[in-house]
Amino acid sequence: MSTKVLTLVGSLRGASVNRKLAEAAAAVAPEGAEVILYEGLASVPFYNEDLDVEGQVPAAAAALREAAGEADAVLFVTPEYNGTTPAVLTNAIDWLSRPFGAGALKDMPAAVVSASPSGFGAQWANDNTRKALGVAGAKVLEDVSITVGGRFEVFAGTHPKDHAETATELAGVVSALAGALEPANA
Ligand code: FNR
Numbered sequence: 001m002s003t004k005v006l007t008l009v010g011s012l013r014g015a016s017v018n019r020k021l022a023e024a025a026a027a028v029a030p031e032g033a034e035v036i037l038y039e040g041l042a043s044v045p046f047y048n049e050d051l052d053v054e055g056q057v058p059a060a061a062a063a064l065r066e067a068a069g070e071a072d073a074v075l076f077v078t079p080e081y082n083g084t085t086p087a088v089l090t091n092a093i094d095w096l097s098r099p100f101g102a103g104a105l106k107d108m109p110a111a112v113v114s115a116s117p118s119g120f121g122a123q124w125a126n127d128n129t130r131k132a133l134g135v136a137g138a139k140v141l142e143d144v145s146i147t148v149g150g151r152f153e154v155f156a157g158t159h160p161k162d163h164a165e166t167a168t169e170l171a172g173v174v175s176a177l178a179g180a181l182e183p184a185n186a
Contacts, residue, residue: 005178010079011078017152020155022035025173030178046091068108072108073178077115096136111177121150141180148169
């Protein structure tokens with residue numbers, strides 16, 4: 001049975017490099033791991049406790065929770081907006097963190113890949129996303145998370161899946177997420 005890695009991308013733009021990195025992770029995923037890009041983030045409303053009531057949860061938020069419930073691990077691929085995680089991802093974490101202590105992210109292996117044109121590769125967004133995932137109950141693979149900085153011009157002409165260094169790094173992240181489940185799969 002393959003490990004399902006639900007992958008959420010923090011950029012909604014069509015030419016997103018972070019989306020290309022998520023696509024590359026799917027392309028280089030090792031045998032036994034399946035990377036699933038989640039497509040519905042743009043329609044998830046901002047988290048509102050008044051809406052988080054049995055039977056009244058907005059459909060897009062319920063669909064996100066269902067997708068996470070069917071996954072074995074999560075991969076967040078994110079740029080950095082104003083020194084932190086883009087709202088579309090923090091909002092997803094908010095919906096996946098509730099009910100407190102029993103949200104879809106609870107004890108789920110999680111890793112973060114971040115990318116930005118700057119040489120720092122969205123390090124602050126990476127740090128903040130890992131922190132939020134940990135607070136939300138995920139089992140964050142701290143040393144597995146990677147930053148991809150200063151390669152944007154490379155990716156203008158070469159898809160990350162065809163960039164050897166990046167493909168190897170991404171395959172390593174997906175393998176580590178699958179490996180984090182070993183006891184359950186053994
Ligand atoms: C940015 N960008 C940016 N980059 C960075 O390294 N640190 C930052 O704080 C910011 N802040 C920021 C805010 C907003 C609102 C935007 C739209 C952009 C640049 C950002 O990293 C760049 O646009 C990347 O291309 C975004 O990733 P995608 O969309 O290519 O995946």
